[in-house]
Amino acid sequence: MKILFIGDISGRPGRExxxxxxxxxxxxxxxDLIIANCENAAGGRGITKETLNELQGSGIDYFTSGEHVWGIRQFRDDLYDSELPIVRPYNYEQTDTLPGKGFDVLDLGSKGQIIIGSLIGQTFMREPVRSPFWMFDEMYRELESRDDLDLESTPFILDFHAEATSEKVTLGNYVKDRVSAVLGTHTHVATADNRLMGKTAFVTDxxxxxxxxxxxxxxxxxxxHNFKYPYKEQFKMAEEGRRVFNSVVVEIEGKEAVSITRFDKVID
Ligand SMILES: [Fe+2]
Ligand SMILES: [Fe+2]
Structure with missing residues (x-):
């Protein structure tokens, strides 16, 4: 199975x-499947159903997110729709009481099932979250207990939405062989450390x-301005200039990743 995973789609320039x-x-x-992080897809902070529809229309099958998933009020209600093709970070406090889901099992018909999960980091983040390490184990146990799923042979893509490179690579090692890929998001800065860790594909961002x-x-x-002065201005979306497309392609056999390659493009 070949997965294209696209980094944080940012605002209208990102959608274009x-x-x-x-x-x-x-x-x-x-x-076989296109997944994208869309936490910034609507105006840079948050998501709307309309932007999700638009991106699905452009060919994306499923979405991951991050702390900005809560940015637009209406979307918190929309997240109660369990059919919505999006995961939000699993490891929040009181996760079962929050809208949305932290992982999902998709049925791809003749291509079988795939699990998509989402965790968020603790280091240099301001979110009220629990340890992604302990919570990954919890997520995994929950998946193990399902009898409609063979966890040993099902591809499992995990978006780790985090700031600190050390936390990201350490979690990658911690979950290696239990998931097919740990793909970092959140910094918006693509890293060149894509590699296999055991049976798991990994990239920091x-x-x-x-x-x-x-x-x-x-x-x-x-x-x-905001770096220079104590009084802050509202961030504006950069509409002018070049645009970037960052992604990785992960090839998986059974549950085991066999390659991870970057696909990046700059448009003038
Ligand atoms: Fe982001
Ligand atoms: Fe983020």
Whole structure:
């Protein structure tokens, strides 16, 4: 099975980039499933049902998220719809009482099942979360107890949405051989450390889709101001300049990853 995983899609520039780049990428790579982190897809902070629909229309099958999944009020209600093709981080306090799901088992018909999970980091993050290490074990136990699932042979993609590179690589090692891939998101900065860890594909950060001549997705003027002065300005989306498309392609046999390669593109 070949999975294309796309980094944080940021705002309208990100969605436009997906629309223009994805058909060609799909044609070249021929993935069985396309997953993307969409926590920033609506205006840079949050998601709406409309943006999800738009991205599905562009060819993305399933979505992961992060702390910005809570950014737009209406979407918190939308998350109660268990059919919505999105996971939010699993390891929140009181996770069972929150809208949305931390992992999902998809049925791909003749291609079998696949598990998609989401965890968020603790280091340098402000979220009220529990340890992704302990909570991964909990998630795994929950999956083990399901009798509609053979965990030993089912591909399992885990988005680890975290800031600290040390936490990310350490979690990768911790869950290796139990999942098919640990794909880092959140920093919007693509890393070149894609590799296999045992039977698990790993990359610290997939990167992003959206403005390249910007800080993450923020145009430089407002963010520079906020670094220089104690009184803050609202971040503005960088609409001008080049755009970047960051992704990885993971090949999986049974549950075991056999390769992880980057696919990146810059558009003038
Ligand atoms: Fe993000
Ligand atoms: Fe994030």
């Amino acid at each position: 980039t997906i629309k223009s780049v994805l058909p060609e990428v799909q044609n070249n790579i021929q993935p 997939v990167g992003m889709v959206g403005p390249l001549d910007a800080s993450l997705w923020v145009e430089f003027e407002s963010v520079t």
